[in-house]
Amino acid sequence: xxxxSQTPSNKVTEKGxxxxxxxxxxSGHTALYWYRQSLGQGPEFLIYFQGTGAADDSGLPNDRFFxxxxxxxxxxxxxxxxxxxxxxxYLCASSLDPNTGELFFGEGSRLTVL
Amino acid sequence: KQEVTxxxxxxxxxxxxxxxxxxxxxxxxxxxxxxxRQDPGKGLTSLLLIQSSQREQTSGRLNASLDKSxxxxxxxxxxxxxxxxxxxxxxxxGRNYGQNFVFGPGTRLSVLP
Numbered sequence: 001x002x003x004x005s006q007t008p009s010n011k012v013t014e015k016g017x018x019x020x021x022x023x024x025x026x027s028g029h030t031a032l033y034w035y036r037q038s039l040g041q042g043p044e045f046l047i048y049f050q051g052t053g054a055a056d057d058s059g060l061p062n063d064r065f066f067x068x069x070x071x072x073x074x075x076x077x078x079x080x081x082x083x084x085x086x087x088x089x090y091l092c093a094s095s096l097d098p099n100t101g102e103l104f105f106g107e108g109s110r111l112t113v114l
Numbered sequence: 115k116q117e118v119t120x121x122x123x124x125x126x127x128x129x130x131x132x133x134x135x136x137x138x139x140x141x142x143x144x145x146x147x148x149x150x151r152q153d154p155g156k157g158l159t160s161l162l163l164i165q166s167s168q169r170e171q172t173s174g175r176l177n178a179s180l181d182k183s184x185x186x187x188x189x190x191x192x193x194x195x196x197x198x199x200x201x202x203x204x205x206x207x208g209r210n211y212g213q214n215f216v217f218g219p220g221t222r223l224s225v226l227p
Contacts, residue, residue, distance in 0.1 A: 004157075006157075040219075041220075042205075042218050042220055044217075045214045056214060093158075099207070100145060100146060102148065102160055102163045103148055103160065103215060104160060105157040105160075106157050107157040108156075108157050
């Protein structure tokens with residue numbers, strides 16, 4: 001596609017529920033990143049994929065968070081047993097080259113946990 | 115651990131002024147540094163990417179410089195306009211921290227008509 005696409009744009013859920021957030025990167029971009037942004041702060045790294053594999057998942061806060069990219073294109077961020085503290089904007093980005101490539105972001109998925 | 119700071123946290127200027135935003139990082143072993151703009155409720159828009167071997171990059175009224183040895187980058191905006199009002203973030207891709215970018219907290223810019 002022309003840009004990074006994220007769905008849903010907004011998600012409201014109840015504490016304890018399961019949530020999936022989807023990211024469709026720019027076509028041909030092998031590197032895909034998930035970030036989380038809280039109000040008034042810069043994005044915080046969660047996980048990075050190179051192709052189908054998670055090359056770096058050191059930013060995932062705990063084992064309730066998991067992400068997949070089974071075919072090396074679309075990625076899904078999965079959050080189990082959501083907590084109110086998970087409320088944030090989840091941003092996805094992609095890059096053509098993992099070392100030198102420019103990073104392009106989607107519009108984000110705003111998650112609200114009630 | 116790479117840490118990125120941005121000064122000032124907020125800036126308000128009258129239309130037409132030239133201005134400089136600052137970004138500092140603690141580990142100079144980097145691949146590149148990227149400046150972004152973020153409008154309220156929106157994603158990040160890429161402005162400029164500077165590779166570690168470069169000193170500066172220019173795009174229109176924007177000029178970004180990089181001094182790797184001192185751990186600093188500046189974003190210069192010439193002849194500011196109300197449409198430039200947004201939060202500006204810098205991000206550093208370090209050689210010692212995988213391929214992910216570490217972001218600063220941003221500078222919130224208001225350009226008054």
